[in-house]
Amino acid sequence: MADKIPKRGIWSYEPAIRWEDALVAGNGSHGVMVLGDPIRDTIIGNHCRLYLPQGNSHKIPNLAPYLKETRKIIKQEGYDKAIQFQYEKAKELGYQGLTMSDPFHPGFHLCVETEHENYQDYQRSINYQTGELHVSYKAGGQTFNRRTFVSQANNRIYHLLSPGNYKIYLQDYQHDKLKQTSFQDQNTLHTHFDYVYSSGGYDVMIRIESEQWTQLMNKTGYQIMSTSDILIEMQITPYHSLHSRQITKKPFHTINFSEQFEKHQLIHQEKFQRVELKLTSDEERLQSIDDIVIQAKKRHTISPVLLEKMYDAGRYMYICSSGELTPNLQGIWTGTFEPAWSGDFTFDTNVQLSIAAALSSNLLEGLEGYFGLIKELLPEFRENAQKYYGCRGIMAAIHASNTGKHFHWNEEWPLHFWTCGAGWLAHWFYEYYRFTGDKLFLKQEVIPLLKEIVLFYEDFLVEDPDGMYRFTPSYSAENGCADNATQDIAVAKQVLTNLIQACHILNISSDEISRWQDMLNRLPPYQINEDGALKEWLDNKEENYNHRHFSHLYPVFQSREFNERSQPEWWQASHVAFKKRLEAWLLNENGDTTSTHGRMHTALCATQFHMPELVEEVFQLLVKNNCFYTSLMMSHYDHQEVFNVDGNGALPQVIHEMLVDCSDGRLILLGALPASLTSGEIRGVRLPGQIMVNYLHWDLVDEAIELEITSDIAQELEIYLPLFKEAMLPNTYVKLEHRKREKIKINLQGRVN
Template identity: 75%
Template sequence: MNNHKLPIRGVWSRTPAEKWEDALVSGNGSHGVMVLGDPVNDTIIGNHCRLYLPQGNSHKIPEMAPFLDETRKLIKLEGYKEAIHFYYEKAQELGYQGLTMSDPFHPGFHLYIEADHQNYDDYKRSIDYETGELCVSYQVNGKEYKRRTFVSQKTNMIYHQLSAGEYNLHLKQYQHNKMEQDSFTDGNILHTQFQYVYSNGGYDVILQVESDNLTPLNNRAGYHLYSESPILIAMEIVPYQSSKDRAIRKKPLHQLASYEELYKSHSMVHQNMFKRVNLDLVTDSERERSIDDIVAEAKQQETISPVLLEKMYDAGRYMYICSAGELTPNLQGIWTGTFDPAWSGDFTFDTNVQLSIAAALSSNLLEGIEGFFRLIKELIPEFRENAQKYYGCRGIMAAIHASNSGKHFHWNEEWPLHFWTCGAGWLDHWYFEYYRFTGDKLFLKQEVIPLLEEIVLFYEDFLVDDPDGTYRFTPSYSAENGCADNAVQDVAVAKQVLQNLIQAYRILQLESVDIEKWEYMLNKLPPYEINEAGALKEWLSEKEENYNHRHFSHLYPIFQSREFNEESHPEWWEASRVAFDKRLEAWLLNEQGDTTSTHGRMHSALCATQFHMPELIEDIFHMLVKNDCFYTSLMMSHYDHQEVFNVDGNGALPQVIHEMLVDYSHNRLTILGSLPSSLVKGEISGVRLPEQITINRLNWNLQKRKVEVEITSAIEQKAEIYLPLYKKAKLNRTFISLQPNQTKTIEINL
């Protein structure tokens, strides 16, 4: 009988993975691992967050600043098409090579494991989200075999255990024309060196194999193994920037403890992160069912499947724990099985990175968000070069695509992404939010303010005056929906940056003559406009609205900055709702819409939480399920039908669930603000909110019309209780007083 321990918090399947996208996945924020194939020919793919293959492209930004005035004249007199053409021609004259993808994310190694048997049955494979362990089990003639894998949070290595038996294992020879590979064995150490052709960098892969008997293979980099006890394989990827930085190891990595000892020390760390928040919608018996059965059943239902929703929620946090730490998740998290990933599998900053980290703070995963800050700090010098070379400005301008380089080369006439200048300000949103969640004033002073000041320096040099005295953003681009002066996201981000900088100085009681200047700049930003249909305009200029689009850039004040709500600015709020409805009609709910992108659906859902639209959120969850936007691991695809492995939706989905259950902005604690009626009861715990609030527990039962909230604040403050879906609820629109570190329990009758 198969004694495979099925995960309660996780997924399992009876079907082997035939492609890398459907693999079991795990990681620790530096290393990632993927397990796929069948027991006869299994594959382990090792990944590392630093592996981006240099392509040998030119890395010289053209000196375009001298052409800015002429470009602006053309925009004003002839329009953007002519201006973009002029700008592009000048760039090419200066040697610009055209739209260039960033260096692609690539796998570190493929390790193939061949068993001595051919027939097997009772196959199961699983991911335990709670511990990060992957498990494959099967039987051969009544004998059980098991393969277990995890990436250690303690030793920063990948471990794989095979049942006793006979195997061949070998590394794939990549034979890539941009990388040289050389392998050798030394006892039970298999060492492979990878040298990049177009840089001085590369990486080493070191495998240590613990087996009763092992013999090096003659024709491949690997071993023949035979062991009467379980076999342990330890794997490590060591990147380096230059050959002098290489750490060559010929001796064992260390004296390996047993798999169980290594796993125990790791799982304590992983479990601690995973259990900081918890969503309970179903029983353990429901959770133990195979993901294949759960998904098949969910497709037949007209309402949300609570068990699948809970697993989607857990999968999102699992992705983040695995992928964030040393850096932040890229488009594929920390996993790839190809040298040619979509959009290079890079860090894409015009929506994808932001969605992938959307739930990091509310899930109390501060270790991961530190990786985001580390990445931005590494890219800042090249962001400065972007600002200077393209616009002659001080400060910083973020590239839309980045990996080994933060220089902006991803643009041409069709995709004028170099005209999108608000990226750095959007990235800073997470810096100031970190302060709001933690109250860390040292971080505010040392990290947030310097970044904000550099962004404002760019605006000081970039913005021009209109005759009416307001600023004009020209050129301007609403990603990725077209060009026209004064894209609303440009204005909204600049407003948030200036407000945050002024507020930071006041929080820290810092005196500066610049505060008056920043307030003056803030007052010069153009006001939002409403078109003849009553919708918030996407551009504050004469440009026809295009509602059939996957990006929601102009609704930045709704889903991201929370600049206003229905009480502070009712006209803008209502206009934003009209604009959102038109986007839904033309794109999200339109079968003829321009794309099926998961990131567009996630931004739709984040807007829906703010507009208190539970039915729409339920529809979006259904779209993801019925259109096969998940792989077996519940990692997501960018398009329908499992097309393009892409995890930004995973990062955003827990935030959607947090916001639909409990949310905080404008001193208002919104409870069950967008809860679909089909989720009759449940409980969530550990969610963190801005202003140092923690929801220790939120329990709801719609049948009994009862809600109980247990809340703690690190600081003294007042908050308004708001239940927009339950107007007659007792305590609705009531203020509560919170004392520092004192738990308060609120019982509400709906």
């Protein structure tokens, strides 16, 4: 069994009692979860397209005719009255009130039962590097193994059982919004699921290869008896209507598990190995996750082995959950029909964090699913803009699954006043160009999307008497309404700036460019309050520092609009605002709520403000407060409450930025490296500007850095070590010596074709 312990992965000697602690794997379309014990294991099949229609009305109230009156009420009586007015009008128009999106749901539960009540030496593992799940134990003097993977090669789930006697059957869901019809064709289970409230549904095919099998009388399944390995092949096929339904046909050939796994492993492992972080030894890596976590909780500093595994878990999540679509709140996994917040695509911070490290982790193809999802939702985003504000262009919903229509709001949560979502989603379209230099993508995908967003702004923005624009209504995500929320302004700035730059890059001449530049010039400047902090709203609304969202710091953690040398006043004010948030929320035991996404944004801001102690504290809070499950998939709240992977997606980006970052013509090295991580290395990180970090090694004891980078284009970068300002650069490596050097520059020549 020892040879199955993964160096890059986790293993535990404790069975999983609940689905949140299951072993997980996926290929971007299918997901699988394995939980239970040798007596009764459960295999849960997931698919990225499975969202259960609830029968809710998807009619958006046409509030556009009431926008002028709403703005008048905001100006004269305030937002509370305006929100009340909007809600009453919406209800008159048939709006059913705040409605969750259709929930993400499991595709099937397959139960595997034995009589192995007396078992020993139990262990289960996830190999992040290969995508294999493995369970092993001893019973009756025999070793039993259960191996599972989701093929990256042929889009099916495979499960292999050691020889023995098993009862294998499919759970009947008995759900009032789902009709399940099953039949058995020799060694294959076919199950058809009809959605009650739509014409869609899905089919499940489960094929079992075994020496002997007999059909169970009272369940949909088989009694298995075999002296050789037993193979289970599973596939989920969703459809939107009966006309589009395609029945999965069983193959006529015998399946070789090893051959299928080898084909899968070649694809999965190549993706996983594109980057590599080394913080510890193989001896440390081979410990059980149970022991690693126990030891980490006793430390007063970061546990390098746990941090390395959490880093690997984040990239593993993304590889498993991206491709056909993009990770939802739960990645690609669920064991319940009632996940928190529907387990949907939540666009006011969560989706953005889940994909935060996609580009820097060199997992570019994963973003194809993200780009595809946004394009699928555009027709309904256009309807949102037209119905709520009478505007051309697009307005993103905050929650989406089967539809992108925005019907998730009420008086308490006026989320339809948050209009900057589409611009934030567009950030990754332009970033993809910055990382890759793909001008065809810039022309065909980025510019058309940015133009639609600007169309919305052209119709939505109003002018103040001084000619400056005003965002009204305006909402700082989940923290309150007031005109001119800082994030609204910051996102609009980024959209307009990127659109203008894209046209210049492609040598596009257009009268529109001068109009966009005029719009950019008329966006209101940020403001600083009496505390010296960047204001969250430019209106006179009182600041609420005790909150998990960091929306007004968008220019710091996301768009990188300014820094300490380009706009020192705004930078300092942002730093003050950040510290106020820390005092009132993150470091306050009486803070509003716990939130992994808030901690991740804290860490992303901390990398930009070069605050290594804070980065370390965020990592320690995740450990101290039990914010992850056995698989190292994270929870939204403390104490393993609500399975939620946005923290997994963001954590590798935090580590990348604390080690190596590129912004404003500077290559920033060890910008937020905690002192407790005295040495380590990382390979394969991508940076904007078509730069690849082939190798970075640091050793704080020897005061040395080794760095190898390449660039696809010729450029000059200034090397910046904010924590080691007296460093100097010899010809072949950076050595930290106590001799002052103000600027260290390198010239990158670009690739020769």
